[in-house]
Amino acid sequence: MRELLRDVMVLQAEWTSESTSEMQERGRLIRHDISNWLRERLPDLRRAAPVEITDWRVGSSDGAGNRAEIPWARVHSSSRSPSATKGWYVVYLFAAPGDRVYLSLMQAASRKKNREYKGLPGSGLRQRAHEMREALSASLRARPDLVDAIELKATRSELGRAYEDGTVVAFEYPLRDLPSDEVLADDLTFLVSVLSELYELLDHGTTAPEIADAEVEAERSAGKARSGQGLRQSAPERIAIERRAVAVATEYLEEQGYDVEDVGTKESYDLDARRADERVYVEVKGTTTTWTDASEIILTRKEVELHLREYPNNMLLVVSGIVLDRSVSPPEASGGTLRVIRPWAVKEPNLTPVSYRYLVGE
Numbered sequence: 001m002r003e004l005l006r007d008v009m010v011l012q013a014e015w016t017s018e019s020t021s022e023m024q025e026r027g028r029l030i031r032h033d034i035s036n037w038l039r040e041r042l043p044d045l046r047r048a049a050p051v052e053i054t055d056w057r058v059g060s061s062d063g064a065g066n067r068a069e070i071p072w073a074r075v076h077s078s079s080r081s082p083s084a085t086k087g088w089y090v091v092y093l094f095a096a097p098g099d100r101v102y103l104s105l106m107q108a109a110s111r112k113k114n115r116e117y118k119g120l121p122g123s124g125l126r127q128r129a130h131e132m133r134e135a136l137s138a139s140l141r142a143r144p145d146l147v148d149a150i151e152l153k154a155t156r157s158e159l160g161r162a163y164e165d166g167t168v169v170a171f172e173y174p175l176r177d178l179p180s181d182e183v184l185a186d187d188l189t190f191l192v193s194v195l196s197e198l199y200e201l202l203d204h205g206t207t208a209p210e211i212a213d214a215e216v217e218a219e220r221s222a223g224k225a226r227s228g229q230g231l232r233q234s235a236p237e238r239i240a241i242e243r244r245a246v247a248v249a250t251e252y253l254e255e256q257g258y259d260v261e262d263v264g265t266k267e268s269y270d271l272d273a274r275r276a277d278e279r280v281y282v283e284v285k286g287t288t289t290t291w292t293d294a295s296e297i298i299l300t301r302k303e304v305e306l307h308l309r310e311y312p313n314n315m316l317l318v319v320s321g322i323v324l325d326r327s328v329s330p331p332e333a334s335g336g337t338l339r340v341i342r343p344w345a346v347k348e349p350n351l352t353p354v355s356y357r358y359l360v361g362e
Contacts (some may be wrong), residue, residue: 001184004029005092008071009175009337012098017066017156026071028063033094034073035060039110041185045075049196050233050326053077056192059084064117069096069157072202075192082183085111088132088198090191093163093170096154102170103184104150105198106189107132109166119162121191127232132168135201138288139194140169141335147172183342186327193326210238210287214298218355236330244333245286245319246270252317252338253282268302273315281314283307283344291339298354304346311344 008029012024016063038058046056060073061084070311074084074091081087085108093102103252110117133140133148140146146169154160171187173179179187233241249271253260258273258280271282285297297318307314319336 001034001181002178004034004037005173005184006175006178008034008094009098009101012094012096015067015069015096015098017063017069019067023062023067026287027067028072030062030073038073038075038188041188043241045189045192049193050198050237051196051197053199053251055079068159069154070094070152070160072163072165073190075195077199080202081108084108085117085129088195088202090188090195093150093152095152096156096160096240098175100174101174102150102152102167102172103187103191104167104170105195106163106167106170109162117159119158120166122161125162125165129166129168130308132198134290135193136168136197137290138321138323139197141321142325142327146170190327194275210241210298213238214354221355234331237324237326240324240331240333241286241288241322242284244322244336245317246337247282248286248319248336249282249284249317252340268300268306279313280342281306281310283314283316284319286319286322286333286336288322288324289320291318291337295320296352299346299351304351307344307346311345314344315340315342316344317341 008026011022011026011029014020015026016023035058042056042058046053055078056075057078058073058075060071062068062071070093072084072091072093076087076089076090081089084091088105088107091104091106093104095101107125107128108120110119112118129148148167150164150167150168150170150172152160152164169191171191173184178301210233244268250260250262253271253273256275258275261274262270262274263272264270264284269285273280273282283299283303287295287297289295295318307316318339318341320339321335321337322333323335325332325334
């Protein structure tokens with residue numbers, strides 16, 4: 001793949017809208033060789049994605065009629081992005097001068113009008129890209145080498161600017177410093193994994209993974225799980241998040257002068273915090289999502305009962321924005337922002353039942 005990208009970038013220097021021999025060769029590389037490399041990796045991409053997507057596809061274009069100034073090749077869900085003018089996808093975008101290529105997570109940035117493709121308004125594209133960066137921030141922080149702005153330097157088409165405005169994040173590969181095939185494959189796997197999370201957000205709203213997983217488990221217990229419906233987080237990932245949240249919470253409590261005992265495996269609360277004659281029952285929750293006023297947590301019946309009973313000698317500590325590194329085994333969690341609620345008054349109107357136990361009598 002490294003050599004294919006290099007060859008296209010070299011040919012970019014010869015760009016013309018006419019079908020010259022150089023542009024024909026560029027088209028063959030884009031539509032055949034690069035597209036085939038991407039198709040060969042679809043099974044691995046599907047297995048690596050944290051959200052089950054069954055209809056991954058590859059598409060590419062070097063121009064419809066006239067040769068495009070910015071050729072591209074993309075990976076997408078056929079149901080969620082049936083064309084490059086709809087939905088969100090991961091795409092290789094070649095800069096006009098041929099000095100670099102980007103692997104971009106982006107939204108559809110153009111529409112076809114009178115047989116020509118026109119860029120969408122930049123303000124709307126930039127706003128949607130910003131909102132998606134915020135929604136995916138916990139996952140994106142795992143890769144500090146991502147950029148959130150690209151520069152395609154298109155001079156003959158407005159589409160280049162639209163692609164720039166529509167980009168959420170991207171990996172940037174300069175011609176003079178192209179990475180190895182292994183790095184390119186790893187970067188593609190990561191960004192497609194994030195794309196699967198993006199699709200899940202759009203399919204089901206911005207529900208946190210742990211909330212979505214609880215709903216899936218409840219439906220499975222009731223024998224109602226929908227076909228293809230899977231958990232967003234594996235057991236090792238959930239364990240890593242939980243341990244990180246407990247570590248952050250313990251550090252905070254110890255800084256406040258408490259002696260802390262982890263009782264989560266044997267009690268209906270997580271940390272027993274004591275200071276002189278004071279005892280606090282501490283509930284700890286961790287999430288990879290960004291905390292908002294609409295954020296939710298999952299509570300068991302026993303947790304609710306305990307905190308209703310022990311109020312006001314209780315506390316809720318939520319660690320949000322935890323960064324999960326799935327590139328290692330087992331996954332590792334880091335970071336996180338602590339939110340402290342003390343005392344914690346569980347408001348029963350705020351409780352939403354996920355499932356019920358029902359005794360069927362005669």
